[in-house]
Amino acid sequence: MTRAIRIAGFSGYLGDRRSALAEAVAGDPCDVLIGDYLAEFTLAMLAARHRSDPSKGFVEYFLDQLRPHLATLAERGTRVVVNAGGFNPAGLADAVRAQIAEAGVRLRVAHVEGDNVLSALDDLQAAGHPLQSLDSGAPLSDWGVRPIAANAYLGGWGIAAALREGADIVVCGRVTDASLTVGPAAWWHGWRNTDWDELAAAVVAGHIIECGPQAVGGNFSGFTQVPGMVAPGFPVAEIAADGTAIITKHAGDGGMVTVDTVTAQLVYEIQGPRYLNPDVTAYLDTVRLRQIGPDRVELSGTTGSPPPPTTKVAVFAPIGHQLVSTLYATGLEIDEKVALIRAQAEALLDGAEAELDVSALGTAAEDPERQWDATVQVRIMATAAERAPLEQLAEGLGGLFLSSIPGFYTDSAARQSGTPKPRIDYWPSLLAMDAVPHETVLDDGSRITIAPPPAAEQPAQPAHPEPEPSPAGETRRVPLGRIAHARSGDKGGNSNVGLWVDDPKAWPWLRGLLSTEELRRLMPEAKDLEIVRHEFPNLRAVHFVLRGLLGTGGSSNLRVDPIGKAVGEFLRARHVEVPVDLLDGR
Structure with a gap:
């Protein structure tokens, strides 16, 4: 295709707005609708459900969302890609086919599998894969408990293969959140698996739209300025063949798309400037954002390199x-x-x-x-x-x-x-890509094996020196949130938080203020933790990873805010000395 592909999100997590697929179908025309239902926290919930009834383990309410729109999807040729398959993508694919037959429409369903490696854990360890914890470094054999779920994060090429073979609906288990976007974009534009910059751009666009309304004003520290916040809509990514993307939304929906709402999602739940994916490593510090119109933010400059030789296992x-x-x-x-x-x-x-x-x-x-x-x-x-x-x-x-x-x-x-x-409890680990089976299963039962990436590199996060405080002049003590936005979330037992300013003149001051030691002062709960600090000059953002703040993960820690959603808002409430010339009009 020569034009950009339009990919619209309609779910950001297990439990997101049930009406979202109906809203997406009623919204502006799109080529692919994607639904993200899985997270580390929600995987734990589905694992318990699957354990009690092995025939389930998928997101059952997706069927209720999909049923009323089958005829419309068939008429328009709109594709649907979801990770609602959870622990049983084949079971959900069969349930969708039954609905299609009942509706009397012509739609083809494929599913992607291979992520569920639970039954192979013993063999993998015996073959020399220790499945060491990303937090403690201990091998899985030291955990002392019997796992009930183990899912490797798959890339987007299985989705691309299903779409290429004519699937209208693709059901996945634990692909990465961004894979829901990477697969359709790679299929649409005919990208090769070595088109690192283009794939990286799709990963970044997918990261922005994967969490539903968050990219259009949901969970945004500037929410008081967002119209339609009673029911903000869902984002749309228009991805061109060269990887340049525009983030927008359905015109009739609430919310807004600005550089700040997109920045908020870019710094959400990351570990640093190198964003690792099974298909590519994306360099977030090269990303540039530009407001090109109402509710339209251009995403450019993304670069990528071969992915690491391993993929994450939950x-x-x-x-x-x-x-x-x-x-x-x-x-x-x-x-x-x-x-x-x-x-x-x-x-x-x-x-x-x-x-x-x-x-x-x-x-x-x-x-x-x-x-x-x-x-x-x-x-x-x-x-x-x-x-x-x-x-x-x-x-x-x-x-x-x-x-x-x-x-x-x-x-x-x-x-x-x-x-x-x-x-x-949650045990995050890594597994060699060539040890993870990745297959696309078509509606006639035929299987397509997805090969590991043709190249791999072990990336390292860049090291950013601690800043020197910038000259302040006359200051006033005010809440940090008077001048800075923030967004925080979880990565297993770690909480991340990104803070940024919309005023370029305030960037040197924010960078100079937010040293690691200042963060320890602002958040005493983290004073004894390992803290990793990075800078994103293009976004005017400072980003921190607070290792161990969330124990071993959101599903098992005792914290009232178990996945760190409000860490950023707490920091914005802390008072700091701000130059008065930066406070004009604020």
Whole structure:
């Protein structure tokens, strides 16, 4: 094709807006609709579902989303690519075919498999693949628990092969989020698997649109300036043959696409300037953004190189049980009240092998006008290898109404957790690409084997020296968020956060301010952690990885914000000295 391919997202995670596919079909014409349902956190959820019923393990509500639109998709020739297959892409593909037959339309369905390597773990380790943890470096054999899921991240060439063979709907398991875009773009433009710059550009475009409304104003620190935030729409990527892309949205939907909303997604859930993918390594520090019209941001300058010789593997295993309960403390002596609740919870556990976290959320006002101004939430979370201690804790907490702090109550309208739930831990690892089977299965049962990339390089993240503070002149102490945007998220047990400014004049000041030591001051919770710092001058952004802030991952840590979504907003609330000449009009 000579024109750019138009790829529209309609899902950013398992649980995203159910109406999104209907909105995409009703929106501006697009060539491919992509749905991203998987993440490290949601994979753990699906793993438990698959374990209880092996015939499931896919995103069942995708069928409800798809069913009403089959005739329209067939009429328009619009393709659909999703990773809703989860742990059973073949099962979802069969379910989609049954729907198509019932609707009486002509659509072909293919699926991509090979990511599920659970049954091969023992053989892989015996063959010399230790599956070392990316966090601790320990081999998988040291984990001491039995995995229930292990999925390797696949690239986009299996998707491209399915589309090339005439598939209208492609169901995937754990391909990378960006692969949902890379595959269609490579198919459309006939790219070779050595077109590194073009593939890298598609990875970056895919990274921007993979998280649904986030690229059009969702989860954006400038949300008060975004129109239609009650229901922001979903992004569209127009990707040209040379890799140049334009990020936009459906004209009738809420939200907006600006350099800042796109920057927010670019710095989200990355580990640094080198963005690793099974098909290519993309260089995010070469990316340039330019507003070329209302809701149209041009993405250019992306460069790429061969991918690493390995791909990521997400391994999950049950490690026990967890229980969460909340109650409220009001008025005076909040610290003492929380201390008593903590002591009572510890006594209820009665020396059992358990981990307990009691956190007060919020601060009571000094002279409150309303009861709620004087109230903080107290969250009690406990984990244990066995259920019994947690059941004992749940029962005991329910017996404290008359024997604990003054004003003890729970929200009777909210369901309290009285039953411990399984606790699923996450083990991120790497596996050689040639050890991962990657196959496209067509509707006639024939299989296409996808070869590993023809070249591989082990990239290293660049090292950026700590900055020297820039001359400030007259300053005023204000919240950092008065002048800077931020976006944060998770990568396993690590939290990342990117902070940037929209004013070029403020970039030298932000760069000079945000040293590693300043970040430790701004966020005492991270003061003892390893922190990795990088700069993105083209984006006027400083990016940090806070290693271990999220324990071993969002599915198992005890943190109230388990996947670091609000780290950036916390930092924006911290007060810093800002030159007054940068605050004009802010």
